[in-house]
Amino acid sequence: MSDKTRQTDIRRDLVGFLPQIRRFAMALTRHPAGIDQLVVRACEEAVDKSHLRREDQRLDHWVFMLMRTLWAAGALAKDFGDTDTLPQSTRVGAGSSGHAALDGLPFTSAPVFLLCAVEGLSYAEAATVMGITPDAVAVRMLLARRELSAQKTHASERRA
Amino acid sequence: MENLRHAPLDMRISALLDNELSEPERLELEALLGTDPQARALFDTLRAADDEACLAFKAMLKEPVSLDLVRSIKTATPPRRAVRLPEEQRPRWTLRPSFSLVCAASFLMFGLGTAAGYLVAGRPQMVTYAELAGDPVRAWLDDVASYYRLYSRQTRHLVEVPATESAHIVDWLMATTGVSFRIPNLAAEKLDFVGARLFSAGGRPVGQLVYRNSDGEVIAISFTKLITPNEPQTDAPPLRQTIRDDIGLVTWQGLQASYVLTGPSSDADLDTLAARIAGII
Numbered sequence: 001m002s003d004k005t006r007q008t009d010i011r012r013d014l015v016g017f018l019p020q021i022r023r024f025a026m027a028l029t030r031h032p033a034g035i036d037q038l039v040v041r042a043c044e045e046a047v048d049k050s051h052l053r054r055e056d057q058r059l060d061h062w063v064f065m066l067m068r069t070l071w072a073a074g075a076l077a078k079d080f081g082d083t084d085t086l087p088q089s090t091r092v093g094a095g096s097s098g099h100a101a102l103d104g105l106p107f108t109s110a111p112v113f114l115l116c117a118v119e120g121l122s123y124a125e126a127a128t129v130m131g132i133t134p135d136a137v138a139v140r141m142l143l144a145r146r147e148l149s150a151q152k153t154h155a156s157e158r159r160a
Numbered sequence: 161m162e163n164l165r166h167a168p169l170d171m172r173i174s175a176l177l178d179n180e181l182s183e184p185e186r187l188e189l190e191a192l193l194g195t196d197p198q199a200r201a202l203f204d205t206l207r208a209a210d211d212e213a214c215l216a217f218k219a220m221l222k223e224p225v226s227l228d229l230v231r232s233i234k235t236a237t238p239p240r241r242a243v244r245l246p247e248e249q250r251p252r253w254t255l256r257p258s259f260s261l262v263c264a265a266s267f268l269m270f271g272l273g274t275a276a277g278y279l280v281a282g283r284p285q286m287v288t289y290a291e292l293a294g295d296p297v298r299a300w301l302d303d304v305a306s307y308y309r310l311y312s313r314q315t316r317h318l319v320e321v322p323a324t325e326s327a328h329i330v331d332w333l334m335a336t337t338g339v340s341f342r343i344p345n346l347a348a349e350k351l352d353f354v355g356a357r358l359f360s361a362g363g364r365p366v367g368q369l370v371y372r373n374s375d376g377e378v379i380a381i382s383f384t385k386l387i388t389p390n391e392p393q394t395d396a397p398p399l400r401q402t403i404r405d406d407i408g409l410v411t412w413q414g415l416q417a418s419y420v421l422t423g424p425s426s427d428a429d430l431d432t433l434a435a436r437i438a439g440i441i
Contacts, residue, residue, distance in 0.1 A: 014233050019221040022229075026220065040232045047236040102217070116178050117210055118217045123180050138164075142174045148209035 010050045010059070014043045017060045020119070024064050027102055027110040028071055042067040061121070065129045068111070072131070104151045109144035112137055117144075173203045177210055296362055296387050301411065301420060303361030304382050305404050307368070308422040311357065312378040319355030319370050329356040333367035339383050339417040343369060344440045349433055350374050362387070379423040381437055387418045399438070401431050410434035414441075 014021070021042065025035045046053075046063050053062050102110055115126040116137065123134040123141075130137070164172050164185055172189050175181050181189065193200045257265070311318060321329050326343055334340055336358055343353060351371040359366055364384045371379040401410045408425040411418070412434065419441070421434040 011234055011236055015230055018225050018230065018233070019223070022223075022225060023217065023220045036226060036229050039229060043233045044236045047233075048239045051239070102220075105213075113213065114217060118214050123178065138171065138175060138180065141178060142171045144213075145174050145177075145206045145209060146170065148213050149205045152205075152209045152212060 010047055011043075013059050014046060014063065017063065020060055021063055021067070024111060024114060025067060027105075027114045028068060030103070030107065030110070038067060038070065041070055045070070060119075061125065061129060064115070065131075068130060105144050105147055106140075109140040109147070112140040113144035116141055169199055170202060170206065173199070173206055176203075177207060297411075297418070300362035300364065300366075300384065300387055300418070301402070301409060303359075304366065304420050304422060305407050305409060307359050307361065307366075308378070308380055308407055311370075312380075318372075318378070320357040322355040323353045325355075326353075329369075332356075333358065337365050337367045337383065337417075338385050339367065341367070341383060341417070341441050344381070344437050346371055346433075346437070349429075349436070351379055351433075354378075377424050377427070379421070379427075379433070381419065381421055381441065383417045383419045383441075385418070386413060386416055399431055399434055401434075412438050414438070 018039070022035060022039050025038050025042075026032070029035060029038060042063055045066050046059070049066075053059070102114075105113060112126055112130060115121045115129060116123065121129070123137040126137045127134045164175055164181060167175075172181065172185070176186060176189055193203055321332065323329075330341070330343065333356060346353070351373050354370045354372050356370060357368050359368065361382070361384065364387070366382050366384045368383075369381040371381075373379060399410055399412045401408065403409070403425045406425050408423050408427060408430045410421040410431050410433075413419070419434075419438065421430060421437060423430050423433075427433075
């Protein structure tokens with residue numbers, strides 16, 4: 001496969017993974033305004049550094065890691081602002097039943113829960129993507145589940 | 161995950177939901193879930209919340225993706241790479257000599273070396289600087305002959321210093337050539353002293369006393385500091401006459417100088433004249 005063909009394939013594959021990549025961006029940032037910009041930046045970096053990706057490394061997992069690195073570096077901080085001070089109406093979950101669970105998760109637990117419980121990554125793989133230890137992944141998974149179960153209990157009690 | 165055996169129950173259940181427990185831990189926890197209703201209830205609660213959240217996350221995948229986002233990624237600029245221009249296919253030639261080829265090459269090199277050695281050894285000796293420079297006696301005589309051929313044809317500029325300044329001639333040439341001499345009086349031989357000049361021959365300063373005979377021919381006595389020939393001639397005659405074209409040269413050596421008498425080769429008494437001069441100069 002030529003380099004040109006590989007570049008084209010990577011961009012095509014990235015487009016195929018766009019829903020997953022965009023969802024991870026939502027879990028990571030919790031901010032709807034700059035999500036697409038973060039996704040574009042991560043995908044451009046993936047194209048630019050495609051030769052650095054290991055053959056055994058899944059493309060979506062690699063893009064997740066690039067995105068987390070971009071976010072951690074604060075490269076797009078001015079586009080996102082301070083997430084903790086966002087009004088409730090601007091948060092991801094506002095007006096969307098699919099985002100309600102995400103909005104209820106602790107800030108640091110949401111991307112980890114998405115990686116392990118939804119994307120099916122092991123703790124070790126998720127730790128690599130997030131740049132933390134597997135033990136920290138386990139703790140964040142527990143915190144996420146506690147929060148989710150509490151929300152579920154609270155909702156049941158309100159319905160009753 | 162390791163060391164979850166002593167972790168809180170909900171963390172162990174969480175790890176069980178993620179298949180992160182080791183086999184003994186999983187078996188132990190499943191046994192507990194089978195016997196402990198509270199643990200079972202906690203497990204069910206966490207799993208139900210898990211399932212609900214997963215469904216919510218999966219629903220997020222159905223959200224529309226903007227066309228601009230897709231276009232931005234599809235048109236992302238690939239990294240610049242070095243472009244290798246097509247090159248002409250060069251025939252690859254690898255050296256794989258066979259045994260016969262090696263033998264042939266070895267014999268060829270041996271033959272060339274032998275021939276070169278023979279040629280070098282065939283020369284009697286190497287060319288030395290002295291050989292390149294030539295015999296100093298021969299070089300001196302060559303120059304003297306050349307100057308004679310040139311000046312003997314002069315009429316007004318035959319000499320530099322005329323005969324009227326004989327004392328000055330002696331002082332001048334003695335100081336210049338380092339040879340003490342007297343100006344021979346050759347009136348008996350019908351030679352009139354015309355004057356003297358100085359020139360360089362064989363890289364040495366040469367003094368020349370110029371005479372003219374009754375026929376107008378020029379006879380010159382040239383002298384310079386003693387020249388030692390390359391090959392000493394033990395039985396060399398005191399006078400040695402050579403003829404170069406129309407010029408006759410008679411050479412001899414004194415104690416401190418080398419002399420040459422130059423005149424027309426047609427002069428038969430040139431050697432006799434030289435012998436007389438050698439006695440009085």
